[in-house]
Amino acid sequence: MAAVLEPYIYEGGIHKHTLITELLEDLGGYLIQKIPAATEVTLIMLIPKKDVPLIEELGKKLLGKLTSAPLTGTEIAVVSPTLAAHHLPHSACDVAEHLRRDGANTNMIGLARGMGRRVALSADYERRLINEHDIALFSFGTFADCIKNKKPKLFEGIDIPIIATGGPDLRTEDVPNADVYVGNIGRVAHRLRKSEELSSLDIMNKKVAEVVGVMREDMSKDPLSVLPPRVMKEIYEQIPQIEQVLTPAPITLQLDGLRVKLPYAEFHKKVEDLEFDEGTRLIELARVTPSKMKNYILIKIKRESEVGFTI
């Protein structure tokens, strides 16, 4: 089994940041995502636990900042009832942005007909798309009556953990079928920047991290046959076309898989034939299917109990 990896975000100047990525590679860590912005760069990475101080020290020398990012390696669906101005950009986008600060990859999903009380519904396609993620976060509005009695029907058919956010201060038990409810993040028409608004977003991140922690723990009982970041590294090395993909995260990590943003028809054979040093191919360790999102490739890694070994 590989060393225990800890998720961290490094924020610093772009000058000499390659020293960090080189050291990370030498240590056996993984760079999940690199986001350059003018003279700044944000690196999301997995660092071997015992080597974190080494990166921290180098980061300090380069005047950067290393912070723990517990949501790294998760893909979260932020679901808003529709894409109308009533729900977006505030608060749903603020919620997504806050989750990304802790390392998560988020996808905003606006349902076609999720608005209203009696008329709210979700389509089969939407439910399948949401189920491809690790966690679904539903961003609801102001009224307790709607959140308790009407909106939970949007949860039907969702098999992944569900987090609901809304304005009123309810208990999780009051919202049927939700795994966690986070209050004080209801419908607003301005950017969430007041301290009490930000602190409810912090609470949300903490609760999402708790859910992720429980999911990771459950998974460790029957571990994945190969770690998703390992697959990511192999794809970068063996399929050079991934370098030409222009999305911010050409390969998105999930807790139990990856989303590869290459066309399925053209590349699924190459992905299936991905070779590991141990002599196995990816198809033996994972299911490679077309994703519901565009024509991307979705990889779900099989468990040890199914494959019989881990690498």
Add this chain to the structure above:
Amino acid sequence: MEALETFVVESAVPAEAAAYRSIVADVISELMLGGAIGRIKIILRPEDSLFQMAILLRGSQPPVRLADFAGLGYGVMERKEVKISIREEKYLPKLLEKLWARYGRGQVLQPERNTLIVRQDQDPEKEIESLGSMLIADPKESLQSRLIEMAIRSTPEGFRVRYHAMKENSFIFVASEDTLKPEWIQQAHQMLAELQEEQ
């Protein structure tokens, strides 16, 4: 009547009413309606899927003509130029659009931020007179469309069955998910009457 001298949002749960008031306040400021609305009252009944709103407007502003915000004078006399000195820059885009339509883009020069020169071949004096009375912006027209935008933005999104009544200085809006009951519309008119009675 002061701007927003009455601003009430009522709902069964006071905390939810307060949250909704902040949404409506944000929408009003985003659409720059703060100065136009005198009194506003909203009643929300999520359990019945009902949204009622009554607005009393303040006296609307008169239409803006060129002479209201700019000085008109002569440019170079031999070339019959007209010189426009602008005092309020916010109308400049609309003014330029109208001038371009009338004289053509090449004939309107802007040598300096607040100065426009129009090249033309009519009698400058007459031209100055007709330019001075040119209608540039009608706040009333944009006010109506902004009021409707505000009503749609502040209503819960699923409430797609709507009733509205717009008069010279008042606006009533009722929305629901289900068929509107006549008494709901009546109540909204009653709300407006109450707003009008307020001193």
